[in-house]
Amino acid sequence: MGNKQSKSSKEKQQKGGKQSVNAKPTQSNQGLQGKRRSDSLYLSLVLKGMVEIPNHVWEFTELQRLNLSQNRIYVLPPALGKLDHIAVLNLCGNRLTYLPKEIGRLRNLKVLFANMNLLTEVPGELSLCGKLEVLSLSHNLISELPLSLNDLNFLRKLNLGNNHIVHIPVCVFSMKSLDFLDVGSNRIENIAETIQHLEHLQIFIVEHNNIHNLPKTLCSVTALELLNVDHNCIHTLPNELYLLSRLPRIAKNPIEKGLHVIHNPLVRPLPEILEGGLEVLFNYLKDKNEKN
DSSP: OOHHHHHHHHHHHHHOTTOOOOOOOOSSSTTOOEEEETTEEEEEOTTOOOSSOOGGGGGOTTOSEEEOOSSOOOOOOGGGGGOTTOSEEEOOSSOOSOOOGGGGGOTTOOEEEOOSSOOSOOOGGGGGOTTOOEEEOOSSOOOOOOGGGGGOTTOOEEEOOSSOOSSOOGGGGGOTTOSEEEOOSSOOOOOOGGGGGOTTOOEEEOOSSOOOOOOGGGGGOTTOSEEEOOSSOOOOOOGGGGGOTTOOSBOOSTTSSEEEOSSSOOOTTHHHHHTTOHHHHHHHHHHHHHHO
């Protein structure tokens, strides 16, 4: 697109509330096109084989949804901060090694997918995205999160699966609105007792780690409907586990709600008791707890 065309497109967008972004493909912006979706400006550049983001993208300052997934993008320029109306940003499946600090200017951001990249860290400025509700950082090289992310008071869903995490980041336990937390397939050795602060947590996935014990305080998170601790090194279960009354069953299907625990080196008689189902397990643990 030439400069006049670009300017014209932008003017139409600003003057007409119903005008959508629609740029004709050229060598510089092949496949660059936008449209209205659910009354928000939406731009998709999925599977374009891009190494860099076309400069024209940063002209669409009214964008509310931007999908750059499944490309070969290795860097996000500081110009990202111009898109301060963005609510949904999808960066999944690229080659990003870091996120620019300018991401903190996206004060309307509610959903960020940065999974399946090469991220080793997350900028503290992300904490300035105070409206963030969904954050996916799975399948990266992250070992820690900045403490400042404890300011993400509205974050409901956090996916940190398939990273290099040894300890669940401290900031996570301050995210009081979390109802979904996935830290599976990491190197986690224990679950901190402060897990009890996540009182709204409904889904907790911590499978494929190096956990030996479950803290008693986990049993205080009574909103749990799915607890997946499969493929760890767990030998015993806390007697108070029966307090998790919203767990519907002993689950075997990975996406099934319930307690996922059978793939652990549990000591006898737990394996045999689990075969009887969740009610049998809970009665056994409750009886043990009362005797103690």
